[in-house]
Amino acid sequence: MLPMLSQNGICYAFITRLPKDAYLNELIDLILLQWKAYEFATKEKANVFLVYGEPPSFLALRMLQFLAPFIEMPPQGKVWIVTSHWDFASISIQKIWDIQIFHGSISFATHSNQPLGFQSYIQMVRPGWDNADNFIHDFWEQAFSCSLKMLEEQEESQESCTGEEKLETLPGTLFEMDMTGHSYNVYNAVYAVAHALHAVFKSISKHKRVVQERRLAFQNVQPWQLHRFLRSVLFNNSAGDTVQFNENGELLVGFDITNWLMFPNGSMERVKIGSLDPQAPAGKELTINNNQIVWHRSFNQVPPISVCNDNCYPGYRKAKKEREEFCCYDCVPCPEGMTSHQKDMDACVKCPEDEFPNKHRNQCIPKVLTYLSYEEPLGIILSILSICFTMSTGLVLKIYMNYKDTPIVKANNRTLSYIILVSILLSFLCSLLFIGQPGKVTCILRQMIFGLVFSVALSSILAKTITVILAFMATKPGSRMRQWVGKSLANSILLSGSAIQAGICLVWLSTYPPFPDVDMHSLHEEIILECNEGSVTMFYCVFGYLDFLAIVSFLVAFLARKLPDNFNETKFIAFSLLVFCSVWVLFLPVYLSTKGKYMVAVEVFSILSSSAGLLGCIFLPKCYCILFRPELNNKELLMRRKMKAEISVSVRGAHGL
Incomplete structure (x- = not known):
């Protein structure tokens, strides 16, 4: 039986053996031997007892049940599943004992039925029918x-029997009015033998002879001669059941699944709740009507649970306990990223890539598509900043164009100032390419435009700074630097600085350009729609070249910071480039430590802040002078400053001599 239990996922908490016999002279030894097993069983969490035994073992178990209340053992509310060999029978001394503990038991009983006239026959049975039948006399008493016994032989304390007592008044544990499965088999066996003898009679009718009173007798019929006829027996008994044997000589009969109902008055009732039919189609041999089952009262009509631990609910998996049966296990939470959506799962499963586990890890939830959108607060704020800075740059450019002939605008290389302002304006606008759902065109354009625009701006600043230094050096007597001062040098620096960046971008586009991509792994609950930069090497080349231009421009501007006042724009350039470099130095670690839309937001913020630094530090002081200090924006003042600068240079030269 144990292998069959294991194959069906059932394990046992304990196994104890009950004796086959329970005679009175062995009663004390039996109790001592079985009491520990009974005590252990009462403390176990198992709610289902599977019993395989003979009727005498049931008598011994009833004795243990009877003694349990006297030593304060708790009553057992269990489900008893018994085989067809067991029977809830009792000896006469046990007929008044409570049997409620077995209420709701389930048994596999040999199929039985009630032959015609059986109930009437039982009700008419009397002990006086046959005085020689000692069994009926003993049972009756x-x-x-x-x-x-006769009155003179009767003991004074014993009541005499009238012989008219009713068998139907006896408790069901002592006597059942219905025919049991064993009796029904005997009944069918008798009729099967009768039909076999009838067949034998027909086959040897030529050899029969008539004896006295016209009874038929068979000449030399041996028991083994009936076997052939028994195999072919086929008839319907009085209860309407078909009786026949299979090719192995086995009676084709199934089992009834019976629910035992025990009543307080000692009576009991068998209720058929299902059947086990070996002739049924595969998978339908066992049928049970669950709604008909009456469980023990301690379960309150809730189907009992008999496990060594609670179920592992969704979100947990089973983990086998050491040195325990295979059905005993611990419940372990599913690891990160995995779920279990059913009870008692052996292993957790991973969610699909586009889903993630919920908080309880018992369900997979679709991930949310995420990107830096114009509709969310962060995207709206960055868009507003970009537009405001663009408008501010346009306003500065308009001021410069309106006052293009003033000394301040002309003294600081008007053309390069226009180019720088346009580049800053485009840099503010290009930040909008980073906002919104990534597409093929936007992914390619945003890094390319960003790199080219900033290269033009930084190249222009470098050209302006170098021009300022050369112009100062050209004022020295006998200096040969005057031949380098002019638009050609500035244009060369601007074009060469921008061309190198354009070459890097062309190589990037021709090898492994950026493209729209989906990142399902970086964030637990979100699918990131992003632009994959393609070649990471080229991405860092673009940024590296911008850093190179910014550092060179800063160093040049820093060296020229102490030039005379009429050339003091280099101070503002140096400070603006310091801000620019600081922003992009901080950008890299922050950019690499963020994920998803916040990574894009970091780059957009860096573009806006660095561009704003260039705009504010270089051009706002000039706009302030143009609009609010017009007295400083005149040619005579600049000429006086220039003469002072020339005298200062001459003095320095004389001291040098």
């Missing part, structure tokens, strides 16, 4: 606790 024990069942009804009376004596059938």
Whole structure:
């Protein structure tokens, strides 16, 4: 039986053996031997007892149940599943004992039925029918606790039997009015033999002879001669059941699944709740009507649970306990990223790539598509900043164009100032390419335009700074630097600085350009729509070249910071480039430590802040002078400053001599 239990996922908490016999002289030894097993069983969490035994073992178990209340053992509310060999029978001394503990038991009983006239026959049975039948006499006396002996032989304490007692008044544990499965088999066996003898009679009818009173007798019929005829027996008994044997000589009969109902008055009732039919189609041999089952009262009609631990609910998996049966396990939470959506799962499963586990890890939830959108607060704020800075740059450019002939605008290389302002304006606008759902065109354009625009701006600043230094050096007597001062040098620096960046971008586009991509792994609950930069090497080349231009421009501007006042724009350039470099130095670690839309937001913020630094530090002081200090924006003042600068240079030269 144990292998069959294991194959069906059932394990046992304990196994104990009950004796086959329970005679009175062995009663004390039996109790001592079985009491520890009974005590252990009462403390176990198992709610289902599977019993395989003979009727005498049931008598021994009833004795243990009877003694349990006297030593304060708790009553057992269990489900008893018994085989067809067991029977809820009792000896006469046990007929008044409570049997409620077995209420709701389930048994596999040999199929039975009630032949015609059986109930009437049982009701008419009397002990006086046959005085020679000692079995009926003994049963009658024990069942009804009376004596059938003559009055002079009767003990004074014993009541005499009338012989008219009713068998239907006896408790069901002592006597059942219905025919049991064993009796029904005997009934069918008798009729099967009768039909076989009838067949034998027909086959040897030529050899029969008539004896006295016209009874038929068979000449030399041996028991083994019936076997051939028994195999072919086929008839319907009086209860309407078909009786026949298979090719192995086995009676084709199934089992009834019976629910035992025990009543307080000692009576009991068998209720058929299902059947086990070996002739049924595969998978339909066992049928049970769950709604008909009456469980023990301690379960309140809730189907009992008999496990060594609770179920592992969704979100947990089973983990086998050491040195325990295979059905005993611990419940372990599913690891990160995995779920279990059913009870008692052996292993957790991973969610699909586009889904993630919920908080309880018992369900997979679709991930949310995410990108830096114009509709969310962060995207709206960055868009507003970009537009405001663009408008501010346009306003500065308009001021410069309106006052293009003023000394301040002309003294600081008007053309390069226009180019720088346009580049800053485009840099503010290009930040909008980073906002919104990534597409093929936007992914390619945003890094390319960003790199080219900033290269033009930084190249222009470098050209302006170098021009300022050369112009100062050209004022020295006998200097040959005057031949380098002019638009050609500035244009060369601007074009060469921008061309190098354009070459890097062309190589990037021709090898492994950026493209729209989906990142399902970086964030737990989100699918990131992003632009994959393609070649990471080229991406860092673009940024590296911008850093190179910014650092060179800063160093040049820093060296020229102490030039005379009429050339003091280099101070503002140096400070603006310091801000620019600081922003992009901080950008890299922050950019690499963020994920998803916040990574894009970091780059957009860096573009806006660095561009704003260039705009504010270089051009706002000039706009302030143009609009609010017009007295400083005149040619005579600049000429006086220039003469002072020339005198200062001459003095320095004389001291040098």
